[in-house]
Amino acid sequence: MLPTTEYCAKRRILSVFLKGELDHHTARPARELCDMALNKYRPALLVLDFSSVTFMDSSGIGLVMGRYKRMQELRADVLIANPPPQVEKLMRLASIDKLVRIVYTAHTASVKE
Amino acid sequence: MKNVKNHLKLIFPSLSENEALARLAVSGFLAGSGADVSVIAELKTAVSEGVTNAIVHGYRNSFGLVTLEIKLLSSGRVRIFIKDKGAGIEDIEKAMEPLFTTAPEEERAGLGFAIMQSFCDKLKVKSTPHKGTTVTMEKYIYKRNEP
Numbered sequence: 001m002l003p004t005t006e007y008c009a010k011r012r013i014l015s016v017f018l019k020g021e022l023d024h025h026t027a028r029p030a031r032e033l034c035d036m037a038l039n040k041y042r043p044a045l046l047v048l049d050f051s052s053v054t055f056m057d058s059s060g061i062g063l064v065m066g067r068y069k070r071m072q073e074l075r076a077d078v079l080i081a082n083p084p085p086q087v088e089k090l091m092r093l094a095s096i097d098k099l100v101r102i103v104y105t106a107h108t109a110s111v112k113e
Numbered sequence: 114m115k116n117v118k119n120h121l122k123l124i125f126p127s128l129s130e131n132e133a134l135a136r137l138a139v140s141g142f143l144a145g146s147g148a149d150v151s152v153i154a155e156l157k158t159a160v161s162e163g164v165t166n167a168i169v170h171g172y173r174n175s176f177g178l179v180t181l182e183i184k185l186l187s188s189g190r191v192r193i194f195i196k197d198k199g200a201g202i203e204d205i206e207k208a209m210e211p212l213f214t215t216a217p218e219e220e221r222a223g224l225g226f227a228i229m230q231s232f233c234d235k236l237k238v239k240s241t242p243h244k245g246t247t248v249t250m251e252k253y254i255y256k257r258n259e260p
Contacts, residue, residue, distance in 0.1 A: 021136075024165040024219075025129035031220065055136065057161040058228055062220035086154045093231060094224055 007037045014043035015081075019052040027059040034067060044076050051082035060087070061094045068100055079103055119146070119185040127172040127179055127197070135164040135181050142183050143191065148254035155232035156191065156252060162225040163195035163248045169216055171199025171246055190234075190253050198245040205238050 007016045016034050020026065038046065046067060053060070064080065071078045080102045083091060091097055121142050125131045136157045143153050160181070167179045180196040202208045209230075214223035230236050235251040 021133060023129075023132045023136075023161055024169060025132050027220070055157065055161075057158050057165065058222045058224040059165070059220075061222040061224055065222060066220045086158070090158065090228070093228065094222065 007033065009037070009041045009043065012041075012044035013047060014038065014041050014045070015047040015049055017049045017052060021055040022053055022060040022063065023055070023057050024059045027063050031063050031066065034063070035070070038067070038070060038074075042074060042076075046071055046076065046078045047081050048078065049081040050084065050087050053084065053087055056087045056090060058090075058094070061090065061096060064091070064096055064100060081105055116187045117184050118187050121181075121183045123181045124178050125181075127168045127177055127199075129165075129168055131179070132161055132164050132168070135179075136161050138181060139183065139193075142185070143254065146185060146254060148191075149256045152252065152254050152256075156193070156250075156254075159229045159232040159250055159252075160193060160195065162228050163193075163250070166225050166248070167195055167197035167199065167246065169219065169221065171197035171201075173200060173216075175199060185254075188253075189255050190251055193250045193252075195248045195250075196245065197247075201242040201244050201246055202238070202240040203242055205240055209238065 007014060014037055016037065018030055022030065048064060048067065068078050078100050080091065080100050082104055083102060088102065091102065121138065123138050125134060139157050139160050140153055164179060164181065177198050180194070182194040184192045186192060207213055209226040211227040212223040214221040229248070229250060233250040233252045237249040238246065240246040
């Protein structure tokens with residue numbers, strides 16, 4: 001299942017809404033879309049929203065780490081938003097939460113408009 | 114075979130879209146077993162890592178078949194084998210180190226074995242260079258009565 005990833009940019013915040021199962025097969029298109037949007041908007045903050053991610057393995061960790069490095073080069077910030085329990089467990093196992101802050105928001109819809 | 118309650122063998126080509134198929138096979142196989150939901154989620158993740166390893170590393174410069182075998186044992190454990198006939202691993206200890214990867218260009222995190230290890234009770238890796246790799250995992254599938 002390919003994630004039909006969407007994004008939206010508002011002021012200097014770029015939100016990327018990842019969807020479906022994030023594995024080695026689907027990470028590449030998600031990563032490419034992410035980087036395309038990053039290069040287009042050069043945001044000060046990238047929000048990776050995981051609320052619609054139904055499965056993730058270490059490929060998702062690779063995706064987050066890659067974007068984190070890219071944002072550091074741009075002197076910008078990254079946030080992980082709304083990971084489901086399975087996803088959050090894996091992020092903590094990989095100690096990603098030590099590098100990137102994980103937040104839970106109730107306004108996903110309003111960011112998306 | 115008398116201590117094997119159920120058994121599944123799935124053979125598929127090393128295409129990345131089959132990673133999802135392998136996960137579906139695990140959850141389908143365990144659906145009627147009464148396994149704990151979080152155990153199924155962990156096994157799906159571990160199998161996803163193992164099958165991805167076979168496809169990305171085992172058959173890195175080639176194409177071949179991946180075998181996924183699942184056995185439900187009467188002890189309440191599930192034993193999973195992931196087998197490839199690909200490149201094999203030169204140094205298993207090194208390969209199992211967290212963050213070690215031979216495919217950084219693909220943004221592989223190097224966490225496959227670490228995840229399999231922490232999501233399973235037992236993990237065994239057998240490999241011969243140029244012959245292939247077999248990963249064996251074992252996990253108790255019911256809720257444990259621990260605090």
